[in-house]
Amino acid sequence: MKVLIASPLRPYTHESMVEAAGKTVGELLADLDRRYPGLRFRMVDEQDRIRRHMRLFVNGEQVFDLACALAPSDEVQIVQALSGG
């Protein structure tokens, strides 16, 4: 499925839209980390919590749980929260 990558993570992917696979958000992130080593830990902490300033959307709906199911046709967006100054 297509995954939109937040600009702070593009040093890993070198492009804004990438392909990755998984039946859940967790599996998708694991696949992204296989393709782009190090990316997952920048957005998910060691307790498997999505980091405070990162946001994940599936088909435009925000998700908070790595166990959230995904379908092959889903579109995933990883964005950075607008915060700070």
Add this chain to the structure above:
Amino acid sequence: MARATKKKNSPSKRVSSAGPLLLVATRKGAWIFRSDKGRRTWKSEGPHFLGQIVHHLVRDRRSGTLLAAASTGHLGPTMFRSTDLGRSWKEVKRPPAFAKTADGKGRTVKHTFWLTPAHANQPKVWYAGTSPQGLFRSDDDGLTWEPFSVINDDPQYRAWMGTEQDGTPDGPKLHSVIVDPRDPRHLYFGMSGGGVHETTDGGTTWTPLIEGMEVVEGFSAANVAFHDPHCVRLSPSNPDRLYQQNHCGIYRLDRPSKTWVRIGRAMPKRVGDVGFPMVVHPRDDNRVWVFPMDGQTVWPRTSVEGKPCVYTTHNAGKTWQRRDAGFPEEQAWWTVKRQAMTADAGDPVGLYLGTTSGEVWMSRDEGERWSCMARHLPEIYAVETASLD
């Protein structure tokens, strides 16, 4: 004066006339300064990791490896590694992270704050201190990191560490990881807050080392949690002598004694003995430099009265002398963080400090006179030297 952004990632070839490197970690990236043998001219390389908060940039003199502890305001922490003096960098495979807990409520490393190469007999071993406080170790020259020793999860240590509300404004920190050059099993570290601690068995057991240290008025000095060491240094020429800049004074400890002596009492009253960094002479354990800070009322964290100065002692803290030649004489409200002041091994010793206003100052004559070697950098978090000899 070298312009901070004059030369970008294009280091000159290593030559025999090379002087020390200066490794500058800032809130927005890192810079490496290279000098001639006389330390007269400096060329900057950078920025490395522009936009990343770099808390510490350290070179391991055993292997030559450089490690940079980095994070951003939004992304999780990481670490970068270079084996060619910063010509190229690669992200490490597994940066420091706490153990995952079954309930998912365990702690999360916000950033790695401190890096220390281990004993000369333990090649490829490094230690790291984090915020919130945790102690980590790498056995493969920084590529992968694991929690080290019991303290990260020990109930007593967790109580002494307190919560994030008990630490410094950008998070409580484990710092000053010190390795006894005579014994790889003998280590120290400090926690802000949470005291100074020692192990003599390679990290299996730790003991607080707080006797003689004072705490904020109204609190009990017997409670380890109330102790706030800012910077602990071991004398390179005498590993039995430690110095400490604390939230509540300047101290010296001569082992095997376990009682710190508040040598900052001899500082002028109007200056006080609050500050963050501390530097010990590489060959004279009686000589120390500190950078006093305004620690009154709301803790302005500026130079005292807007007049930057270094204080030095030649007799292990019995008396102190002001050294401010070359610094602005007034209206300079910067200060120096705990990792941002250091010395090289030259003769005379070169001293370096990085300011919260993004300037690097140096002294070629052991602090007698200071000059600004770079300005307009981001806020400086850490300054380290590295010898290419």
